[in-house]
Amino acid sequence: MKHNNAEMHAVGAAHGELGDPRHWTAKRRDFLRILGYGAGAAALGPLVACGSSSAATTAESLREQLMKDEAFWTSVQNMFTLNPDKTFMNIGTAGSMPKLVLDVFDTENRKKAAESGNGYSNHLALRQAVAPGFGVDPEELAFSANTSSGMCHAILGLDWKAGDVVVTTNHEHGGGDTPLNIAKDRYGIEISRIAMPVGNNQTAATYVELFEQRIAQLKAAGKNVRAMMWSSPTYKTGTMLPIADLMGVVKKHGLISIVDGAHLPGMMAYNYADLGMDFMSGAGHKWQCGPGSTGILIIRNKVRASNPLPLPKWFPVHTSSYNAADRNTTAYDVAGSVTTCGSTHTPMFQALAQACQQWDSIGRKKIETYDLTLASYLKEKIAERWGVESLYSPKDDPKLLSALTSFNPFYKNNKDDIMDSAKSSSFVARMLSDYPQHFIIRNANFAVIGAPKDHYGVRVSTHLWHDANDVDKLVDAMWDLANKMK
Numbered sequence: 001m002k003h004n005n006a007e008m009h010a011v012g013a014a015h016g017e018l019g020d021p022r023h024w025t026a027k028r029r030d031f032l033r034i035l036g037y038g039a040g041a042a043a044l045g046p047l048v049a050c051g052s053s054s055a056a057t058t059a060e061s062l063r064e065q066l067m068k069d070e071a072f073w074t075s076v077q078n079m080f081t082l083n084p085d086k087t088f089m090n091i092g093t094a095g096s097m098p099k100l101v102l103d104v105f106d107t108e109n110r111k112k113a114a115e116s117g118n119g120y121s122n123h124l125a126l127r128q129a130v131a132p133g134f135g136v137d138p139e140e141l142a143f144s145a146n147t148s149s150g151m152c153h154a155i156l157g158l159d160w161k162a163g164d165v166v167v168t169t170n171h172e173h174g175g176g177d178t179p180l181n182i183a184k185d186r187y188g189i190e191i192s193r194i195a196m197p198v199g200n201n202q203t204a205a206t207y208v209e210l211f212e213q214r215i216a217q218l219k220a221a222g223k224n225v226r227a228m229m230w231s232s233p234t235y236k237t238g239t240m241l242p243i244a245d246l247m248g249v250v251k252k253h254g255l256i257s258i259v260d261g262a263h264l265p266g267m268m269a270y271n272y273a274d275l276g277m278d279f280m281s282g283a284g285h286k287w288q289c290g291p292g293s294t295g296i297l298i299i300r301n302k303v304r305a306s307n308p309l310p311l312p313k314w315f316p317v318h319t320s321s322y323n324a325a326d327r328n329t330t331a332y333d334v335a336g337s338v339t340t341c342g343s344t345h346t347p348m349f350q351a352l353a354q355a356c357q358q359w360d361s362i363g364r365k366k367i368e369t370y371d372l373t374l375a376s377y378l379k380e381k382i383a384e385r386w387g388v389e390s391l392y393s394p395k396d397d398p399k400l401l402s403a404l405t406s407f408n409p410f411y412k413n414n415k416d417d418i419m420d421s422a423k424s425s426s427f428v429a430r431m432l433s434d435y436p437q438h439f440i441i442r443n444a445n446f447a448v449i450g451a452p453k454d455h456y457g458v459r460v461s462t463h464l465w466h467d468a469n470d471v472d473k474l475v476d477a478m479w480d481l482a483n484k485m486k
C-alpha cells in the first residue's frame with residue numbers, strides 16, 4: 001500500500017506553502033481551517049441554532065440566524081471559483097470544486113503525468129481519511145463513479161429470486177430505477193410503488209404508515225417482500241424520506257434497505273453506522289463538491305445494534321478484486337473490492353478526499369444547519385408570498401427537511417400552468433436570462449396524487465456559497481417573473 005500513503009500526502013500537500021501553523025495568527029488559523037488546512041485545530045464557533053421549521057418560525061427569525069455568522073460564511077463563499085455573474089442554485093444537479101480541491105486535482109494530475117503513474121489501488125488511505133466524516137469504517141465506504149453507479153453496485157449485486165418484491169416510491173430517479181428495472185427483467189423481481197404525497201401536509205409518520213400499509217397488503221396477497229428502496233431526499237420535491245423511521249419498518253419486516261442518497265454527502269451530517277441501512281449511494285460531485293465522476297457508496301459490513309439483521313447475500317459485480325473466502329468475515333474490505341476495478345483515476349479521488357476534509361474541517365453539522373436554515377428561510381418566504389399550498393416540499397416536520405425546495409411559482413389564477421412543461425421550463429430559462437443575478441435553477445416533473453397530469457415543479461438548491469440576500473433576490477425575481485407570466 002505504499003502508493004496509498006503517497007495519496008494521502010497529496011491531501012493538504014500545500015501545507016508547506018503556509019509555513020508552520022504554530023506561527024499563524026488566530027484569524028489566519030481560523031480562515032485556513034475553513035479552507036481545509038489544519039484540520040483538528042480548535043473547534044469552530046457556535047453553530048447557527050436552527051435547521052428546522054416550527055409554528056413559531058418566521059422568515060424574519062430565520063434571516064436573523066443566517067446573518068449571525070455572516071463573516072464566517074463569506075469566508076466559506078470565498079473558497080470557490082464560481083462565476084460571479086451568475087447565482088448557482090442547482091447544486092442538486094452539480095456542485096463546484098473549491099479552489100483547494102482544484103489545486104490538489106491539478107497538482108496530482110501533473111504528478112501522475114510526470115511520473116507516468118498508475119491507478120491500481122483500492123484507495124484505502126483515502127477511504128480511511130474520508131470514512132469518519134460519514135460515521136463508518138473504511139471497509140464500508142467505497143468510492144464509486146457517482147450515485148447511479150453506486151445504485152448499480154448495490155442492486156445488481158444482490159441475489160434476487162423471481163417473485164422478490166421491492167417496495168419503493170413513484171418519485172425515484174432513473175439512477176435507482178434503472179438497475180431495479182434490470183433486476184425485474186433479469187431475475188423476475190416485482191416493483192411495488194407507493195404514490196408520494198407532496199406539500200406541507202405530511203410528517204415522518206406518514207411515510208412509516210405508507211410503507212407499513214403497502215407491505216401488509218403485499219404480504220396478505222402472499223407476496224415475498226424482500227427489500228425497500230427509497231430516495232432521501234427525492235430529487236423531485238426535495239422531501240427527505242426519514243431514514244431512521246423507515247429503518248424501523250425495514251427491521252420489523254427483516255428487509256434489505258437501499259437508500260438513493262444522491263444529495264446526502266455534503267448536505268447532511270448523517271452517521272451511517274447509526275442509521276444502519278444496507279446501502280447508501282451518494283454523489284461526490286453534487287453537495288460534497290468533489291470532481292465529476294465521483295460518488296460515495298456505503299455498504300453495511302457489520303451487524304451493529306442499529307441494524308441487527310444479518311448482512312444480505314451480495315456479490316460485487318464491477319471489480320477486479322474478489323476473494324470469495326473473505327466474504328463472510330467482518331474484516332472483509334467490501335468497499336475496497338467495489339473501489340477496485342482496474343486502473344482508476346487516483347487524482348480524482350485525492351481531490352474528493354480533499355473536499356471531504358474541508359467539509360469535516362468546517363463541520364458537517366454546521367453546513368447541514370446552514371443549508372437547511374437557508375432552505376427554511378426560502379420556504380417561509382414562498383409561503384408568505386404564494387401561500388403554503390404552493391410548496392411541494394414539506395416545511396414543518398424537521399425530519400422531512402432537505403436543502404432542496406420545490407414549489408409552484410405560478411399565481412393562484414393560473415396555478416395549473418405548472419402542468420405545462422414548456423411554461424415551467426420557460427420560467428426556469430427566464431430566471432437565468434431576465435435578471436441581473438442570472439439565477440440557475442431547474443424544474444422536475446412528478447406525479448401528484450389526484451392530478452390529471454405531471455406537475456413540473458420549480459426546484460431551488462441552497463448551499464454554503466449562498467446567503468440570505470441571495471434568497472431575498474431570488475424570491476423577488478421569481479415573484480416578478482410570475483407576475484409577468486400571468
Ligand SMILES: Cc1ncc(COP(=O)(O)O)c(C=O)c1O
Binds near residue numbers: 092176263282283
Ligand atoms: C435522487 C437522485 N438519484 C440519482 C441521481 C443520479 O446522480 P449521479 O449523477 O450522481 O449518478 C440524482 C441526480 O440528480 C438524483 O437526484
